[in-house]
Amino acid sequence: KTPIKLLVLPGDGVGPEIMQEASRVLAWLEKNRDVTFDLTYDLVGGASLAEYGVPIRDEVIEKAWASDAVLFGSVGDPKWAHVGFDKRPEIAILKLRQELGLFANLRPAKVFDALVDASTLRPEVVRGLDIMIVRETVGGIYFGEPRGIETLADGTRRGINTEVYTTGEIERVARVAFDLARKRSNRVCSVEKCNVMESGLLWKEVVTDVHDRAFKDVELSHMLADNCAMQLVRNPRQFDVLVTGNLFGDLLSDLASMLTGSLGMLPSATLGAVQENGKRPALYEPIHGSAPDIAGQGVANPIAQILSLAMLLRYSLDMQAEADLIEQAVANVLASGLRTADIMSEGMARVGTAVMGEAIVREM
Amino acid sequence: KTPIKLLVLPGDGVGPEIMQEASRVLAWLEKNRDVTFDLTYDLVGGASLAEYGVPIRDEVIEKAWASDAVLFGSVGDPKWAHVGFDKRPEIAILKLRQELGLFANLRPAKVFDALVDASTLRPEVVRGLDIMIVRETVGGIYFGEPRGIETLADGTRRGINTEVYTTGEIERVARVAFDLARKRSNRVCSVEKCNVMESGLLWKEVVTDVHDRAFKDVELSHMLADNCAMQLVRNPRQFDVLVTGNLFGDLLSDLASMLTGSLGMLPSATLGAVQENGKRPALYEPIHGSAPDIAGQGVANPIAQILSLAMLLRYSLDMQAEADLIEQAVANVLASGLRTADIMSEGMARVGTAVMGEAIVREM
Ligand SMILES: CC(C)[C@H](C(=O)O)[C@@H](O)C(=O)O
Numbered sequence: 255k256t257p258i259k260l261l262v263l264p265g266d267g268v269g270p271e272i273m274q275e276a277s278r279v280l281a282w283l284e285k286n287r288d289v290t291f292d293l294t295y296d297l298v299g300g301a302s303l304a305e306y307g308v309p310i311r312d313e314v315i316e317k318a319w320a321s322d323a324v325l326f327g328s329v330g331d332p333k334w335a336h337v338g339f340d341k342r343p344e345i346a347i348l349k350l351r352q353e354l355g356l357f358a359n360l361r362p363a364k365v366f367d368a369l370v371d372a373s374t375l376r377p378e379v380v381r382g383l384d385i386m387i388v389r390e391t392v393g394g395i396y397f398g399e400p401r402g403i404e405t406l407a408d409g410t411r412r413g414i415n416t417e418v419y420t421t422g423e424i425e426r427v428a429r430v431a432f433d434l435a436r437k438r439s440n441r442v443c444s445v446e447k448c449n450v451m452e453s454g455l456l457w458k459e460v461v462t463d464v465h466d467r468a469f470k471d472v473e474l475s476h477m478l479a480d481n482c483a484m485q486l487v488r489n490p491r492q493f494d495v496l497v498t499g500n501l502f503g504d505l506l507s508d509l510a511s512m513l514t515g516s517l518g519m520l521p522s523a524t525l526g527a528v529q530e531n532g533k534r535p536a537l538y539e540p541i542h543g544s545a546p547d548i549a550g551q552g553v554a555n556p557i558a559q560i561l562s563l564a565m566l567l568r569y570s571l572d573m574q575a576e577a578d579l580i581e582q583a584v585a586n587v588l589a590s591g592l593r594t595a596d597i598m599s600e601g602m603a604r605v606g607t608a609v610m611g612e613a614i615v616r617e618m
Numbered sequence: 619k620t621p622i623k624l625l626v627l628p629g630d631g632v633g634p635e636i637m638q639e640a641s642r643v644l645a646w647l648e649k650n651r652d653v654t655f656d657l658t659y660d661l662v663g664g665a666s667l668a669e670y671g672v673p674i675r676d677e678v679i680e681k682a683w684a685s686d687a688v689l690f691g692s693v694g695d696p697k698w699a700h701v702g703f704d705k706r707p708e709i710a711i712l713k714l715r716q717e718l719g720l721f722a723n724l725r726p727a728k729v730f731d732a733l734v735d736a737s738t739l740r741p742e743v744v745r746g747l748d749i750m751i752v753r754e755t756v757g758g759i760y761f762g763e764p765r766g767i768e769t770l771a772d773g774t775r776r777g778i779n780t781e782v783y784t785t786g787e788i789e790r791v792a793r794v795a796f797d798l799a800r801k802r803s804n805r806v807c808s809v810e811k812c813n814v815m816e817s818g819l820l821w822k823e824v825v826t827d828v829h830d831r832a833f834k835d836v837e838l839s840h841m842l843a844d845n846c847a848m849q850l851v852r853n854p855r856q857f858d859v860l861v862t863g864n865l866f867g868d869l870l871s872d873l874a875s876m877l878t879g880s881l882g883m884l885p886s887a888t889l890g891a892v893q894e895n896g897k898r899p900a901l902y903e904p905i906h907g908s909a910p911d912i913a914g915q916g917v918a919n920p921i922a923q924i925l926s927l928a929m930l931l932r933y934s935l936d937m938q939a940e941a942d943l944i945e946q947a948v949a950n951v952l953a954s955g956l957r958t959a960d961i962m963s964e965g966m967a968r969v970g971t972a973v974m975g976e977a978i979v980r981e982m
């Protein structure tokens with residue numbers, strides 16, 4: 255079989271150590287399944303700044319285009335804050351999203367049965383929670399022009415950013431959300447702020463239009479972003495798939511993740527458009543940050559990284575059985591009582607990054 | 619004594635019924651304290667649309683300028699959604715903020731001891747919670763130009779909104795936050811998204827600068843908005859005063875309110891700049907919406923409206939003792955077991971809007 259080309263970008267902070275555990279799973283798959291991986295490693299974020307003085311090199315973008323998928327660790331070490339706005343570690347992920355056209359960020363917020371008590375919410379409010387947030391990631395206020403800080407004649411300065419959404423950008427991410435809903439509970443809630451923003455007004459109109467034209471079988475509702483922030487706390491299980499813009503998606507998906515009480519457990523996928531050659535660029539990363547405070551100590555939770563690999567198998571390689579296998583192995587290891595520090599609770603066995611990774615592979 | 623001029627704007631939905639209960643408190647104050655009120659009532663939101671075809675008349679803005687403070691109910695009845703973006707009921711509140719320069723929205727998120735169990739969060743996470751969110755309300759993406767929906771030559775449409783913050787706008791709201799912190803736990807956390815937005819970069823810089831120049835005794839920290847959404851769920855009691863822009867403030871303050879489990883209980887104040895005549899325009903309103911689904915049934919919770927009046931006494935009239943008295947009366951009535959439907963729990967006595975209002979006045 256032709257080997258599957260993966261670009262592996264561990265990043266900074268805990269990135270490299272958790273990526274190590276995902277590699278174990280890759281090795282297991284090569285040994286036990288009819289698949290081989292052609293792995294290319296490279297530096298991004300703080301690691302790239304240290305070596306090359308930039309958060310990401312153009313060469314890395316080219317390697318990403320040449321791969322079947324990108325497995326990403328994490329970036330954002332604040333020790334690089336001084337290098338300036340256009341060289342911050344985060345540029346690595348923003349540039350990958352933009353250059354590869356990775357417009358649909360899929361972020362599951364799922365409560366693991368074994369970890370219901372890790373949530374700050376009452377167990378009866380979050381048990382069984384399983385939301386999928388689809389966040390637009392190459393448009394909106396993250397990238398709109400004009401932007402910057404300008405100085406007026408009188409010395410006043412103005413910080414400016416522009417939210418822009420086109421009908422096409424809204425339509426394609428809405429389609430991803432509706433498609434996902436069909437494989438889940440068949441409900442999509444579209445989130446904007448159409449009562450104060452025209453970009454939200456257009457968002458709502460286009461999502462409705464796509465629904466009426468092509469997804470009439472899916473239940474569609476609309477919610478204002480402020481109300482959504484509240485509803486996620488009041489009764490998060492009312493949601494199945496949420497679809498929203500870049501900025502609202504940033505806040506709401508982090509909020510939804512925290513509801514689960516297990517940030518270190520949650521993966522994400524970011525998908526681009528299917529290309530003429532049939533390939534679809536895609537990047538998989540944990541939703542948590544690079545946690546520089548615990549980096550290098552071997553205590554970080556590798557589960558989000560391992561589950562990101564499971565999403566890669568599911569969405570880029572159509573290896574559903576193997577994705578299921580990994581997810582089941584994670585659930586079993588948790589049920590057996592193993593815990594990294596971030597999810598530790600009384601009566602459980604506290605283990606480090608490597609022991610957790612090994613246990614999951616053994617369980618497979 | 620010269621009567622205090624109040625403009626009373628009940629709005630639509632439950633607005634009029636809960637305002638009725640605030641009026642009871644005003645009447646009590648006139649009878650039992652050395653104060654008289656000169657009350658002017660007018661229509662806004664859905665009520666104004668029904669009568670005049672517009673969400674607010676210029677005349678109402680003039681009356682607001684002529685008053686010592688505005689007591690506002692709620693607007694937003696969705697039955698007016700069809701009238702179009704520039705005539706929606708919400709315009710009433712947006713225009714009042716903008717025309718009166720009401721730039722600092724103070725939103726306390728406080729957990730009442732008697733209502734700890736109304737929160738979806740675990741009691742040990744929220745007991746004693748007392749946050750004050752200071753949200754900028756006349757700038758940012760709500761009002762920035764250019765804005766609108768444009769059609770390109772190829773038929774594509776683009777929705778556009780612009781976030782703009784000037785040094786002056788940031789400085790004045792930061793000062794309000796630092797001043798408030800001094801009367802509380804002396805800590806301010808400033809929230810933006812400076813890792814992707816230049817307007818956030820400027821925000822952070824100006825807040826830091828104001829701090830270093832004039833408020834060095836107050837503890838200042840900075841947090842990204844997505845992280846803040848998470849931290850509010852993970853450990854809300856870490857915060858004292860939060861200061862943020864219009865859009866982040868909209869989501870984060872609603873989120874913080876919901877943590878308390880008693881949305882129907884929370885008031886807000888929105889303050890403008892002190893004028894040459896020494897007056898400071900100010901508007902007081904419940905944070906909840908107009909809840910058209912329960913309007914007219916006499917079941918809405920009047921406490922947020924009554925506590926909004928308490929904030930009016932505190933911030934516009936410097937009647938601290940009377941504000942304390944109202945707040946204590948509310949706490950006592952709750953402790954006695956009276957509950958409106960929204961905060962009802964087992965073993966408590968369910969009452970309607972009027973009975974709750976009467977009970978609070980009696981307790982005073
Ligand atoms: C690192 C940062 C630029 C990024 C974002 O804001 O999109 C992150 O918070 C995320 O959600 O992936």
Ligand SMILES: CC(C)[C@H](C(=O)O)[C@@H](O)C(=O)O
Binds near residue numbers: 480694708712
């Ligand atoms: C009614 C609406 C325009 C308003 C806002 O978004 O500011 C409301 O949500 C609020 O928070 O006061």
